[in-house]
Amino acid sequence: MTLHPLLAQWLMPSRYAVIFALKGVISMALALFVSMYLQLDRPYWALVSAVFLQIRPESGLVIEKALCQIVGSAIGGGVGILILALLMPYPLLALACLALWVGLNSALASYVHSINFIYAFAMAGMTAGLVVTLVMADASTTDSQAVFAIAQARISEITVGAICAMLVSQLLWPVKVKDGLRIHARNVINRTLDYLALQLDPASTHEQRHRHADNILETLVALNDDSSAVVFEGPEGPGRSRAANLLCNKVMSLLAVTQIMGRFHRNHAELVSPAFSDLLGLMRDYFHQIAEADTYQASYKLAQTLRRRLLDHRGGYVDESAIVIRLTQTALELVADLAMVLRAYNALENRDNTLLNAPKLQTHRDSLVGLINGVRTATLFLIGAIVWIQTASSAALMLMIMPVVFSVMFSRFSLVALMAILRRLLVGAVLAIPVALFFALGLLSRSSGDFELLVLVLAGPYFLGLLALASRPTLPYGLGFCITFTIITQPNNHMVFYMDRSASIALGLFVGISLLYWLFKLITPPDSQLMQRRLLNATARDLMDIDHHDHPENWFNGRMGERLLKLANYDQVSGQSNRNATDLGFTGLNLGHVSIRLRRLIRNHRSAAVDEALGHWQQTLAETYLMSARGESSTAFRESSARLLASVQAAGDPSGQTAIIEGMFERLALTFERTAGTIAGTTDYIPPGVSQGQIDTV
Secondary structure, three states: OOOOOHHHHOOOOOOHHHHHHHHHHHHHHHHHHHHHHHHOOOHHHHHHHHHHOOOOOOOOHHHHHHHHHHHHHHHHHHHHHHHHHHOOOOOOHHHHHHHHHHHHHHHHHHOOHHHHHHHHHHHHHHHHHHHHHHHHHHHHOOOOHHHHHHHHHHHHHHHHHHHHHHHHHOOOOOOOOOHHHHHHHHHHHHHHHHHHHHHOOOOOOOHHHHHHHHHHHHHHHHHHHHHHHHHHHHOOOOHHHHHHHHHHHHHHHHOOOHHHHHHHHHHHHHHHHEEEHHHHHHHHHHHHHHOOOHHHHHHHHHHHHHHHHHHHHHHHOOOOOOHHHHHHHHHHHHHHHHHHHHHHHHOOOOOOOOOOOOOOOOOOOOOHHHHHHHHHHHHHHHHHHHHHHHHHHHHHHHHHHHHHHHHHHOOOOOOOHHHHHHHHHHHHHHHHHHHHHHHHHHHHHHOOOOHHHHHHHHHHHHHHHHHHOHHHHHHHHHHHHHHHHHHHHHHOOOOOOOHHHHHHHHHHHHHHHHHHHHHHHHOOOOOOOHHHHHHHHHHHHHHHHHHHOOOOHHHHHHHHHHHHHHHHHHHHHOOOOOOOOHHHHHHHHHHHHHHHHHHOOOOHOOOOHHHHHHHHHHHHHHHHHHHOOOOOOHHHHHHHHHHHHHHHHHHOOOOOOHHHHHHHHHHHHHHHHHHHHHHHOOOOOOOOOHHHHHHHHH
16 A cells, blocks of 8 residues: 555655754754744744745755845835834725735746745745734834834844754755756756757657657756855855856757757658758767766767767768758757757866856746736735734734745646645644644643753654655645644743634634635636747747847847746646647747847848848748747748848858858748648647737737
8 A cells, every 4th residue: 555645754754854854953943042042022933934944955045045035024024114104003004005015025926936036025025914913913002113123023033043044054964056956957968868869860759759848848947946046055156057057048059959950850851861861860879879978078079079070971962952051050050059068067066167157047927927926915915904803813913924925935836736735735734733732732831941841842743844844745744734833832932821822823824724725726827828828929029139139049048948848837737739839939949049040140241231121030030930829821931031031142142151041941931831730730729819919018
């Protein structure tokens, strides 16, 4: 019989999980000791702070999260003071402004991807809520000095928890971000090499290629998220961060280029000459050899050997078509990007000052998603505020605070994953309630109140909760258990034991998390088809903006990373086997790279006529891309391409590259025609409705 994952984690923990839980207990005990020694008002908030820092135990990530936590708390405390200073006589307006602030933080959190930066927004909303509600709960005896003292206490408690967790992470069994980066980097390189070989293999299937692409994109985003935290791990940290960013960027270039070659030989086999077919076979063989190499030096040497063999192969061409000549040049560009990826991987361990800096993959920012997340979180807070006003119960305060934090933190997950997370969070909270009420508080009520006994009683439940927190499948159980246990017991210097009060707090947390679950079900992002259209429109806008950036390839790769992952996720959730949205996303990536390479080919022959024709061509490229996404065909792209080619020829043949440019245009025209035909033959995909006006307005 298979054990439930939570039971398996408790009964048969790994060595890593035991060390993780032990470090967590030590950091929480230290946070509690320092808070009580400093006579802080509510030391349990230091424990809450320490719990959240255990979610990713790597040293750099803990330091980054601690800084985000402290900065977010300071900003939230300042906003809370400002709201009270302006609206203290008007409590309803104060709560309304607080709801707006909480909603704003939730909306802004949708514009970042790293959980640490999301957590900063959550702390900004939570701290402001704590300051305002705690003051308003006893407004008759509170003056301006007391308001500042409450804000200072909340910030101090959270800061103490963050610093203690950071110290323990650094000093006891430290785990480094750089080790995880190398693992992610090696995985993404191997998966990319396998993907390159699959794209060039006529026997590969659509499902195989997409499965590899999905894995690559997920690993890339994870690598990109962790790259910002490695800068805190010593003097080599910034260099490793740049290397990780460059690796992510160049892998995106590899995905773009290999799509061009893969689609060509699969969809236009009649245009593949014997010489070009031999070239594809040569590349497949070398990709497998590079993936199997044991060292960086061996992999890099193989990549350089492949480049030389491709040059020799191209030198033997006789009467090849323009499109084959262009795609052979594309193969050389692909190998150059692969060599740069290998160098970036090596730089994660060994300094390489010759590597250029590249921007991080950017979070796809959608104002509609931000608005929905903000409205949901503000609604949750307002419901709690109404309950609090009507009942004046301390339980309602918890309903207003912790569920709001979870709402901000979890909003970036897909709805399916989010429902599973919230269910597990709720189960963890339910398990914590009897443990806190009957075990911890029952024993503590009979103790002498010494710190040693307090820690001894709390350590066992926390150890179990942290064991669950150490594994990704059981993490929500552990988070719900630890947070709920802490809020119910509320350890401090002057503990009081009222069963009705503790039960009321437990009920408030349970109701708050349950309410959050149903609000996520009721206030959801738009359907996947609308979101796919918005992602494709955003890609079209970027295609038209390529000429306005100094390093367009890095800029475009950064914009497309998470966008492709989102399209893939929407396809997976919809259950559509054709994966049209993902294919269209990769087509957009291809188009951007082709536009950039075209500009390189003609950069020494730009004239007023060429620039005018190029601008019209770029606009037509974006429009035709959206038309093909609706299954519509047009001759406008071929006409615009012919006009641009004539302008380039009139300005002078750029180093004999006219044949390559002509082949590039022909390949794009074939891509649009094939895409339109594919979409037109699909009845369950994106319905018509994307217009040119949406490019500028979405």
